[in-house]
Structures are given as structure tokens and as C-alpha cells.
Amino acid sequence: MQYGFARLPADRHYIIANARAPRCLVDGGDDLPSSDDLVALSIMIASDRIVGVLPPDAAPEGVARIDLASGIVFPGFVDVHTHLDKGHIWPRRRNPDGTFQGALDSVKHDRKAHWSREDLWARMNFSLRAAHAHGTVALRTHIDSAFGQEDITWPLVPELRAAWKGRIDLQFSSLASADLLCERPFASKIAGLVSKAGGALGCVTYRTPNLTAALDNVFALASEHGLDLDFHVDETQDPESRSLAMIADKALATRFEGRIVVGHCCSLTRQPEEEQYTTIARLAAAGIAVISLPMCNMYLQERHAGVTPRYRGVTLLHELKAAGVDVAVASDNTRDPFYAYGDLDALEVYREATRIAHFDHPVSDWPRTVTAAPAQMMGLAQYGRIGAGRGADLVLFRARSWTELLARPQADRTVIRAGLAIDTTLPDYAELDPFVGPPK
Structure with missing residues (x-):
């Protein structure tokens, strides 16, 4: 078993001293000495619990000091x-x-x-074991919810949540084409499953015929079920x-009271600049948050055999954030046909987003994109x-600066x-061989 590099007292009464943390993630961080954010x-x-945030050289008497x-x-x-339900099928379905x-x-x-219950x-x-080992405390997964699969997967939700209670706080969102939610019996069924699980009503808007009517139904269904x-x-x-843009307009027109998040938003980068900023302003006015999936979108977007990709699919994160839109980055798919790689390591997501989308010079508050922003x-x-008063859920790294943190995978982290x-x-990939088969 591996427990990282820091040896912590078993009585859970200690101080982590001489540490550094992203200023934007520390309550009262502006009052502490800082350098390079x-x-x-x-x-x-x-x-x-965390019971105090103190100066770096603090050494209270009678308290173990790490x-x-x-x-x-x-x-x-x-x-x-x-997308936990798609994860790790690559060995059997590339x-x-x-x-x-x-x-x-x-x-x-x-x-x-x-896709049986056992599989x-x-x-x-x-x-989830991988995400937990990497330091994830909360995670939302989309659940394919059409063509009968909803009857197999959604009954697993309470069991997964119970099995992971106290380790990862799980949320679930339905995933089906928006036009399917125009079919009232099916739509009511999905909304009932989501509501029972305390989840979010989710759907895909790309390639949806008569999207205006579909969005009318989706927003009405979400409002009806809260x-x-x-x-x-x-x-x-x-x-x-x-x-x-249509989602933003619908949210404003209906004065929708719930939270709305939108993922991917790749085509925004290809539209005229004036249209981009108009859409961004509408998103800000509607309070809609945007999630970019930089690793998966760069894997899939603009892929043509023998052609080097020019447009990579990462949406306008800097412009969105500057307009007051809350933004996050996330893992998306893991070792499946949508993305052949990944391990649900949020540090990897942040590291790659920094390189791809320039979350640096300055770092500023970009660390929020894998912590406070998605939590909200x-x-x-x-x-x-x-x-102080928050849960003692932390990830410790030997790295002392941003370049040290993002240059390596940080495999020896303490969680x-x-x-x-x-x-x-x-977890060992060989454990999945009975389900997905060994490498070919």
C-alpha cells in the first residue's frame, strides 16, 4: 500500500507546516504572505476538520508538526x-x-x-478507485439514459453512492438526445429517475432536430421536477x-431558477467575434457555467486521416471568465472510444489545461477550475x-512551485x-480483464 510521502499521526491532531497553497483557494489568503499566486x-x-490556517512557521505546543x-x-x-459508465471499454471496443x-x-x-449490471x-x-487515489472528493458522472439502458444503470446509483459514502460525493446526470425528452412518457420517466437520485437533468443538443421545441420541453421538465x-x-x-446561444436565451426567457452548466461549447471558437461576445454576455446574464473538457476535445476534434489538426475544440475560457462566467475543466471520458487515455486525475486535467489553454503567466485564480468552481x-x-471549519480533505505535493507541480505527474502525492x-x-488494469479482456 502507498500513502504518499507525508507520515501523519494516527490521532488526527497535527499541523502541516511550512506549506504553500493557491492563494485563490485559501479562506483569507489575501492576508498571508504570497509569491507567484x-x-x-x-x-x-x-x-x-481544519481548525486553523496559520503562518508558515507556526509550531503550537503539544501538536505534531509535519x-x-x-x-x-x-x-x-x-x-x-x-462518464463512468463508458470508462475502460477501450480494450474490447476501440x-x-x-x-x-x-x-x-x-x-x-x-x-x-x-452493459450489464455486473459489467x-x-x-x-x-x-472511482482511481479518482479517490488521486485526491478527488466529489464527482458528477453522466449516465446514458435511453434505449432501455436507463433500466440497467440507474438502479446502480444508490448502491454506488452508498459504497462510496465518505470517500467521494457522487452526483449523477442523465444523458440522452434532447429530442427524446420531447416524448412525454419517456421524459417523465427520466426526470423521475434523476429526481429520485438528487441528480441533474442532462441532454445532448448537438444534431438535435427542432431544437427550439426540444429546449422548451427540457426547461419545462426541469422546472416541473425542480x-x-x-x-x-x-x-x-x-x-x-x-x-x-439558444440555451442562454431560453434560460433568460424562462427565468429558470435552477443551476445550469454547459459542457464542451467547441463551435463557439469558430463563430464571428461579435457573435462570440454576444453569446458570452448572454451566458453571463443567465448565470450559466461552462465546463471545458480539454483532453477529450483535443483528441476528437478536427481529426482527419493524414491531416494535422488546426482547430482543437477548447472553448473561449479566458473570454468567458473575463465576462463573469464561472468556468471549470474536467476529465470527461476515460479509456473509451471518446478518449483512449486518462485516469480521472484532476491534477492531470489541470496540468494539461494549463498547457493547452494558457492557465499561467499569471496563474491567477485558474486553480479554481478543478476545485472551488466545479464545487459551486x-x-x-x-x-x-x-x-478553518472546512473538512480536512487535502492533497499534498513535494512540488514547491507551479513549474515543479506541473512538470511531473506527482505520483507520490499524499491524499x-x-x-x-x-x-x-x-487499481490494476488486469482486474478488468474478465470484463473488457486483456490488451490486444
Whole structure:
């Protein structure tokens, strides 16, 4: 078993001294000494809570002191957009050409052939074990919810939530084409499943015929059942795909009271600049949050055999944030036809987003995109920050600066949950061989 590099007292009464943390994630961070958007601090732990944020050299009497030697501390990560039900099917169902359509077709065939209760439980639980070992404390997954699959997967939701209670706070969102939610008996069934699970009503708006009517139904259904909304939006390089603007207009017209998040939003980057800023202003006015999936979108978007990709699918995060739109980045798919890689490691997501979307020079408050921002989108304000009275859920790194943190995978991190260091041993892929087969 691996527990990282920091040895913590078993009685959960100690101080993590001489540490650094992202200034934007520390309650009262502006009052602490800082450099390069990192504050110097010590964190006092008692039982399962943080009871104090102190100067970096603090050494209270009678309290065990763990010197982090200027190492960086993050709060537990929050991954707001994942697909646990698709995870790890790559060994048995690859994407034949790496395209979006190839992914759709491959998953469709795999779902029909293999997505039993036993198969789903094995793969979803495996993914959660990896996320937990990497330091994730809350996660939302989309659940394919059409063509009868909803009757197999949604009954697993309460069991997964119970199995992971106290380790990962799980949320669930339906996933079906928006036009299917125009069919009243089916729509009511899905809304009932989501409502029972305390989840979000989700759907895909790309390639939806008569999207105006479909959005009317989706917003009415969410309002009727008191549900938040979670959309897969414009996952394409086609500038004519404008469902993002339509969602913003519908939210404003209906004065929708729930939370709305939109993922992907790739086509926004291909539209005229004036239209981009008009749409962004509408999103800000409607209070809609945007989630970018940089690794998956760069894998799928603009893929043509023998052609180097020019347009990569990462939406206008800097412009959105500057306009007051809350933004996050997330894992999306893991070792499936939509993305052949990944391990539900939010630090990897943040590292790649920094490189791809320039979350640096300055770092500013971009660390919020895998912590506090997605926590707010999920209505879980207790996560994503470091402060007195908050849970002692932290991730410790030897790295002392941003370049050290983002240059390596940080495989020796120490993950603290409720004041205790957890086992950070990652699950062995061979465990999935009975379900997905060995590598070919």
C-alpha cells in the first residue's frame, strides 16, 4: 500500500507546516504572505476538520508538526463532468478512426453487447478507485439514459453512492438526445429517475432536430421536477451549431431558477467575434457555467486521416471568465472510444489545461477550475477550498512551485481524507480483464 510521502499521526491532531497553497483557494489568503499566486501557510488539523490556517512557521505546543518544506497543498479535487459508465471499454471496443462519429458508433455497439449490471459495476467502481487515489472528493458522472439502458444503470446509483459514502460525493446526470425528452412518457420517466437520485437533468443538443421545441420541453421538465440542468453542447467545429446561444436565451426567457452548466461549447471558437461576445454576455446574464473538457476535445476534434489538426475544440475560457462566467475543466471520458487515455486525475486535467489553454503567466485564480468552481456548479460549497471549519480533505505535493507541480505527474502525492492519509495505490488494469479482456 502507498500513502504518499507525508507520515501523519494516527490521532488526527497535527499541523502541516511550512506549506504553500493557491492563494485563490485559501479562506483569507489575501492576508498571508504570497509569491507567484501561492501563499505560505500552516494548516492545523483536529479530527476530520481544519481548525486553523496559520503562518508558515507556526509550531503550537503539544501538536505534531509535519514540515512540508514549502510543498504545495490543494483542497480535494472536484470533477464535474465524467462518464463512468463508458470508462475502460477501450480494450474490447476501440475507436476505429479516432473521430467523434467513430466514438458514437463504437459505444453504441458496446452498450448493446456488454452493459450489464455486473459489467457497469466493475468498470465504474474501478474508475472511482482511481479518482479517490488521486485526491478527488466529489464527482458528477453522466449516465446514458435511453434505449432501455436507463433500466440497467440507474438502479446502480444508490448502491454506488452508498459504497462510496465518505470517500467521494457522487452526483449523477442523465444523458440522452434532447429530442427524446420531447416524448412525454419517456421524459417523465427520466426526470423521475434523476429526481429520485438528487441528480441533474442532462441532454445532448448537438444534431438535435427542432431544437427550439426540444429546449422548451427540457426547461419545462426541469422546472416541473425542480432539477438543475447539465447540457452537452456544440461538440463540433461547425460554426452553424449554435445551441449554446439558444440555451442562454431560453434560460433568460424562462427565468429558470435552477443551476445550469454547459459542457464542451467547441463551435463557439469558430463563430464571428461579435457573435462570440454576444453569446458570452448572454451566458453571463443567465448565470450559466461552462465546463471545458480539454483532453477529450483535443483528441476528437478536427481529426482527419493524414491531416494535422488546426482547430482543437477548447472553448473561449479566458473570454468567458473575463465576462463573469464561472468556468471549470474536467476529465470527461476515460479509456473509451471518446478518449483512449486518462485516469480521472484532476491534477492531470489541470496540468494539461494549463498547457493547452494558457492557465499561467499569471496563474491567477485558474486553480479554481478543478476545485472551488466545479464545487459551486454541483452545489457543494463545502469542497474546493482550504479554511478553518472546512473538512480536512487535502492533497499534498513535494512540488514547491507551479513549474515543479506541473512538470511531473506527482505520483507520490499524499491524499488526506477526514484528516487521515488514504491508500493511494491505483487499481490494476488486469482486474478488468474478465470484463473488457486483456490488451490486444
